[in-house]
Amino acid sequence: MTLAKEPIAQPIQRSHTAGDFAREEVGLANRNSGLPLEALRYDVTPIGMHFLLTHFDVPFVASAQDWRLEIGGRVRTPLSLSLAGIQQLPAKTLRVTLECAGNGRANLVPRWQTQPWEYGAISTAEWTGTPLRHLLEKASIAPDAIDVAFLGSDRGFDAGREHNFGRSLKPDAAMNDDVLVVWEMNGAPLAPQHGFPLRLVVPGWYGMASVKWLKRIEVLAQPFDGYQQTPNYHYRHKREDPGVPVSTMRVKSLMVPPGIPDWYTRHRTVEAGSVELTGRAWSGAGVPITRVAVSINGTWSDAALDPPQGKYVWRGWRFVWQATRGEYVLECRATDANGDTQPVEAPWDSVGFGNNGVQRVPVTVR
Numbered sequence: 001m002t003l004a005k006e007p008i009a010q011p012i013q014r015s016h017t018a019g020d021f022a023r024e025e026v027g028l029a030n031r032n033s034g035l036p037l038e039a040l041r042y043d044v045t046p047i048g049m050h051f052l053l054t055h056f057d058v059p060f061v062a063s064a065q066d067w068r069l070e071i072g073g074r075v076r077t078p079l080s081l082s083l084a085g086i087q088q089l090p091a092k093t094l095r096v097t098l099e100c101a102g103n104g105r106a107n108l109v110p111r112w113q114t115q116p117w118e119y120g121a122i123s124t125a126e127w128t129g130t131p132l133r134h135l136l137e138k139a140s141i142a143p144d145a146i147d148v149a150f151l152g153s154d155r156g157f158d159a160g161r162e163h164n165f166g167r168s169l170k171p172d173a174a175m176n177d178d179v180l181v182v183w184e185m186n187g188a189p190l191a192p193q194h195g196f197p198l199r200l201v202v203p204g205w206y207g208m209a210s211v212k213w214l215k216r217i218e219v220l221a222q223p224f225d226g227y228q229q230t231p232n233y234h235y236r237h238k239r240e241d242p243g244v245p246v247s248t249m250r251v252k253s254l255m256v257p258p259g260i261p262d263w264y265t266r267h268r269t270v271e272a273g274s275v276e277l278t279g280r281a282w283s284g285a286g287v288p289i290t291r292v293a294v295s296i297n298g299t300w301s302d303a304a305l306d307p308p309q310g311k312y313v314w315r316g317w318r319f320v321w322q323a324t325r326g327e328y329v330l331e332c333r334a335t336d337a338n339g340d341t342q343p344v345e346a347p348w349d350s351v352g353f354g355n356n357g358v359q360r361v362p363v364t365v366r
């Protein structure tokens, strides 16, 4: 596998729409599952409930025995490492909340036709691996390096461009001790759908940076121009804007929908009385959450925050609501230590990246 130019074919036509979901969107939603919001209750998401986003096919890797991670490009010592060799490096376990940059995009009007996330593309796992910097130090980055590309073994087409899924980090970001090359999730070998046998985990960033099925690291003297780096994953108001690269997660919160759901609509029914509302709040780049407010039909009150569980981990919150009969809309809104707060109205983005608008939960109290 190399960084050869990506062949360009005729792109598939897609569009913005405000109407029904296309068969293709429903098909993607079946392949790429979200966290059921009731599972926000787990500090660490059970593996089978962790959200999934796989652009192409999940590679079939029968055994990790023959897997090699290659490191090449602008390095003094190109390397080809086995999984066993990598596992001999100093190991580190980090609890990390990952969110897909497209989370919430199905709630935007009009929406871009793609994986139609509502709220669930968010989860927390405990990742065990070795800091990437140990591998880069072994290979020894050349002084003219300005970008480090990470390629997965999965390959396909997007917008007519054939490529392996790939992303890059600037050398200083790549050398951060918390960026891990990971072989275990929640104490078990990586599941096939989460990147077996090896993946990158970049804490504090949206999920696209955490390349699964990691096969090759290419150190570059020019910016990586793979499809998933650019043009994809840029905030753009118009399709033709140059855009701003998507990087760290924006401040956000979600609540566990209270009461019981209707099977089809998911509308909630709650018994009158004292109702404890709970949820999670997080931000990017390791910035702590400082406040969560809850709104009951537009009246905001502060929630209590649970103790923090780590630099890159969502923070629990709770609020006791004295519910009386009627129709309600519940909302929650987080603020981080930078003073950033979730917008009440989601910022519109051409393909729906970074939607951190407040969640609205309609509830009937009886």
Ligand SMILES: Nc1nc2c(c(=O)[nH]1)N[C@H]1C(S)=C(S)[C@@H](COP(=O)(O)O)O[C@H]1N2
Pocket: 050, 051, 052, 053, 054, 055, 056, 098, 099, 100, 101, 151, 152, 153, 154, 165, 193, 194, 195, 206, 207, 208, 209, 210, 211, 212, 213
């Ligand atoms: N090789 C590869 N890595 C990938 C992807 C992919 O399609 N292929 N998807 C990315 C995106 S967009 C996200 S949000 C996360 C999702 O990780 P998960 O499926 O383990 O939850 O993986 C990232 N890493």
Ligand SMILES: [Mo]
Pocket: 053, 099, 100, 101, 102, 207, 208
């Ligand atoms: Mo994603």
